[in-house]
Amino acid sequence: MTEKSWMYAVLEAVQAEMRADPAMTWIFELTPPVASNPGMPVINLETEFGRRRVVNTGIDEMWMAAAVTGAGLAGSRAATYIPYQGAGMPFQIIQNHAGKLRHMTGGKASIPVVYVIELTGQTPGFAGQHSDYELDTAYAHIAGVRTVVPSTPYDAKGLMHAALRSPDPVVYLYPAGLRMLTEEVPDEPYEVPLDKAAVRTAGGDITIVSSGPGMPVVMEAAARLQAEGVGVEAIDLRALKEMDTETFVNSVAKTRRLLTVDMSYYTLCPGAEVIARTAENVEGARYKRIAFPDAPPPASPEMFLWMRPNADHVVAAAKRLIG
């Protein structure tokens, strides 16, 4: 067990799976599959596995997604790393092909592939097309594809192992803003299930549900609230599809208050689904959502930072919901 960065932890998983399966391939575009970590060997998938298996392509994220899908259909496991700028390009391929082929063929097609899709939105100044946390919803709504979004290096590695071993296509949303996070991560392979939420803090006064890039904000707010004596049950969805409904419904059945936090646009953000599922199952609870407004993220740091959900917002909203 070593302190590792998210990036390193994830590539460790990929490296282990590629060593175990000589047919597995990795397609990238501008982010070379290279990571280093103090005290650990440098990982460089391209030099280790060669350019037949690890391919640097042109700027064509649609092809990257289609190519791994086709690799899966030909019986090979494959993964591709789509940079955040191209995160919307593969949408149709994943929605209409990857998501439907197993079903449409009556179970004959199998697509054991992983679409690592970078999302951003934590960098003031970039904005516009270079902030795209909103895409979580587009991918999570698709049937036939598992969509996960880790928020810690430990989960990032474990979910990557699980995703690469899954017979189902997995959209692995990769919040680029978190990839410098570090924590103790086991060296050996392990799986984090693709359909289980994690209860990060336990408490009886309010349930706060978020995922991926929203979690650091929630954890900071939860710590502040707990310090003030407010019992917070902070839940990290991890899986947007299939959502682990039981975990948050049980929690709200207890706390009767649900606050959701999303970096995605408000309308139809994952929190809307969390609230709707809860409201279908729990009577008499109180609800509130925090999300990015339904506006493209502006470049100006002043505007952007004001619009982006933060721990202050979460603390204040939680208190209002309780009080």
Added chain:
Amino acid sequence: MTEKSWMYAVLEAVQAEMRADPAMTWIFELTPPVASNPGMPVINLETEFGRRRVVNTGIDEMWMAAAVTGAGLAGSRAATYIPYQGAGMPFQIIQNHAGKLRHMTGGKASIPVVYVIELTGQTPGFAGQHSDYELDTAYAHIAGVRTVVPSTPYDAKGLMHAALRSPDPVVYLYPAGLRMLTEEVPDEPYEVPLDKAAVRTAGGDITIVSSGPGMPVVMEAAARLQAEGVGVEAIDLRALKEMDTETFVNSVAKTRRLLTVDMSYYTLCPGAEVIARTAENVEGARYKRIAFPDAPPPASPEMFLWMRPNADHVVAAAKRLIG
């Protein structure tokens, strides 16, 4: 006022706007902009306005959407009719360009264009990739674009006029299964606002919210329920973005029961947003959603028809929610 088909009513609006604005263009692929109606002149945009303004393109829905966007940026109003098979292809262009350019340019860019996007899902036997009601969510989540979905010929025409006159980009979802509906539709131009829901039936026992292809099912169910003495407030969203929150929140504040009906996949269907918004604003109401399961629509009519929401389902669910 004449009894008109949906198709005819819509083309009447397009024809009127193209007559009024000689710069306006229409790009289509395989559905020629032609419609006839008993007692009315045949509308054929291609012959009337010529092939410089009305263009039949190759199979490239991404280009079609980008082309009208570019036309808008050059100062011309434009619309494109994307067939349901290509409904997912323009996603990235609409999400990342049409939706963001006005904001990113500080208001300098204007995209007065309409993306008519066919959706299907009412035809047993087609299935799979040829049933795509699910795309409503993907488009409705986008910021900076207005997304509407009519359910009657009258609204289809009025929303088309409003969409073509709007300075904002509009995704006009066109449920292909409804285009043979007929009703009395005024001959002259009129607008149906792009952000107002319609209360189709009034009642105090339950609110049922749906849109587009779900509305015929809801109307049938509402009639049956009303006949049994159940007061149904049936609401047709019409606008998925910006949603007319007030109308349904006020209704549920009264009825305390909300049932949503969607032909889209369950997870993150528009009904999830309706429930979440209501739950944030109304305390103590009861909620239930009806939607297509999170599964691609299978071809077999037996499977498909069992999975597709119908009036029986709505009636039964409404009674359970009330009882």
Added chain:
Amino acid sequence: MRPERDLAPAEARQADPTATSRRGFLRIAGLAGVSLSLVSAARRAEADIGFFAKDLPDDKLTAMFRTILRIRWHERTMADKMLSDPDYRGYNHFYAGQEAVAAGACAALRNEGPFEQIDLVYSTHRPTGHAIAKGVDLKKMCAENDFRATGLNGGYGAQMHLSDPAVGFIGADGMIGPGPVLATGSAFAIRARGSDQVVVFFGGDGTYATPHFHSALNNARLLDLPFIYVLENNLYHQYAHYSFSCPHTDIAEAARAYGIPARVVDGQDVFQVYNAMHEAVERARAGGGPGFIEAKTYRYYNHWGAPGAKVGELGAFGYDPLAISSFRPERELRSWMQRDPVDIARATLIDWGVLDAARAEAIEAEVRAEVAEAFAWAARQPLCNPEDGLRHVFAEGTVIARQFG
């Protein structure tokens, strides 16, 4: 004015009282009053790029003829069912007229063996010909097209999503565009794992204008993938002539621009298709990278289903459902029908001494019986169990029913 090589089978058919099968066609050819056989011979010579077919054993050549007939009679039988049986629910984008392309191309592939060794085929919305040529079970395909639980894909997919990986038929796909990029992905995986399989994508002239065309060809070239694009140029995508969407007369020119070896062949002549395909397959298998074949061909029915067709007659005439920008003239169809792939294959094989007319007729009769039995079997199969619609979303388990609220 019929040249010798075409005379034999025609004569034979007229002499044989059981030979009613192609009479409709012959009558049409007669009416049209011109024979295009000379054109045919000329074209064949011009594009006679290899001698591969001529070197094949008789049984292999006969198998190609049989494949053409299986496709033809499958299409005709299904079209007739659509037209005449109101209870029949199946539909198709009929392949009749294009049979030689699928038959010739698939004859050059490895179709038997374990999945890791056979060649893979990607098809389109018009897949039945490719499926048959690749070796998909006819009965199960008929059942699938009729939404039966025991169909090839359990009734989940039907005509536009037929798939049978066991014979390397990755399958149909209802979208125009993504097919070839998915196929290059398979070719990429194959190359990465050091296999000598090849991947074939069959696509129409309509695929040219899609953005995916560029992605597929560019990446196939850059990565030297074992990928063969068989473009069936039947002149129309839906109701638009290909000149509406493509600036090339020969779409093969577009492939050559990427440095991909490309051939234009007469898609009505199964042996020409085979020759070009054999060349491309050998090259790809040896690591020589992608190939492109444009087969000039024509569909006898309209884009979808059988409107305009009559029971028992081949082809659909005079159907113009809408005032469309561009719709095929009936004369064009009639002139293409004079260069029928069944006739050309039969005439060639008789000319080469592989078959005689009687044997050809016998084969056709066998095929008709086989096809009839496949449809009959399909019609006896059970319908699907509604709840099964919740299966096969993921590899395991079922998803939750949500339609009841």
Added chain:
Amino acid sequence: MRPERDLAPAEARQADPTATSRRGFLRIAGLAGVSLSLVSAARRAEADIGFFAKDLPDDKLTAMFRTILRIRWHERTMADKMLSDPDYRGYNHFYAGQEAVAAGACAALRNEGPFEQIDLVYSTHRPTGHAIAKGVDLKKMCAENDFRATGLNGGYGAQMHLSDPAVGFIGADGMIGPGPVLATGSAFAIRARGSDQVVVFFGGDGTYATPHFHSALNNARLLDLPFIYVLENNLYHQYAHYSFSCPHTDIAEAARAYGIPARVVDGQDVFQVYNAMHEAVERARAGGGPGFIEAKTYRYYNHWGAPGAKVGELGAFGYDPLAISSFRPERELRSWMQRDPVDIARATLIDWGVLDAARAEAIEAEVRAEVAEAFAWAARQPLCNPEDGLRHVFAEGTVIARQFG
């Protein structure tokens, strides 16, 4: 071994004590120990496809030189600010090295007049050169890049989304691919309304591999759109050499495959670029359809920002942030810097008798002052009002704040 035409300005600079501006470059050129001027002359001759520039009035030629300088000094000043001022928040994808492309191309366009008459330019993530050449206000652009409320776009877009329709600069776009298809859409609208405007898309070698490349060129050809694709081949997309994504040595070959007239020009020579552009613009304006120009060029800085650069020095050396598949060798950069667009333009104009060395220096001094003042003005501008982030989503009103719950 400097040939005559290059000697004059070099001598002049050395004789003039105020001429410090290009010393860094001269030192580098000296160190490299070879002069590529002969190559330069040869290339210029080879691609001297028109005489248009030679016929231009002096003021027009001088304006091109001034545009190059404005871009150059904007880039250098901004890079220096990024490197030296920790409070400066702006960033850029620097255009230095490529100035002649934007300057030459935009000089052939109609840049003044009402929006319905001027030519339109679409740019990329690397837009500052195009913006300046098209006539965007320098002060406002500097303010925008620094996220100021009074910036060109109110601080909403910054560097990657600069836009000023008033001068026909539709603008930057952060994505690689969609730009040219959007641009063809503008060209389509223009043709439909019978205007004689033309639409230009500037894009890098990286745009070749995008699926959009095919869509843009195919539709431009099919519809004969007044669309000109200026492909700036600076050899790299991000950190990959273009041979990783393109099978052509000249990407122009790809355009020719569509039947689009294409030219390859020396992108370091503003007059070559102008000539090719003039030809394409005249053709497009007259209804003759699209054109394609591949300008061979090079960027002196790295892909993004100024890593590897030093304050007061031009270019970025030795920056290799990661073990990347393909990264430009320092020698490549040094040899390109010997064919600097500023030097080539200056030498040519002196050769043609349009300028003398002293006037050239004076212009450069004016430009430096103008640029310095633009940055100073920008730095005085107010920051944005946070709540304004909810404006401009739609044409009217604001959207609701949702971050507070």
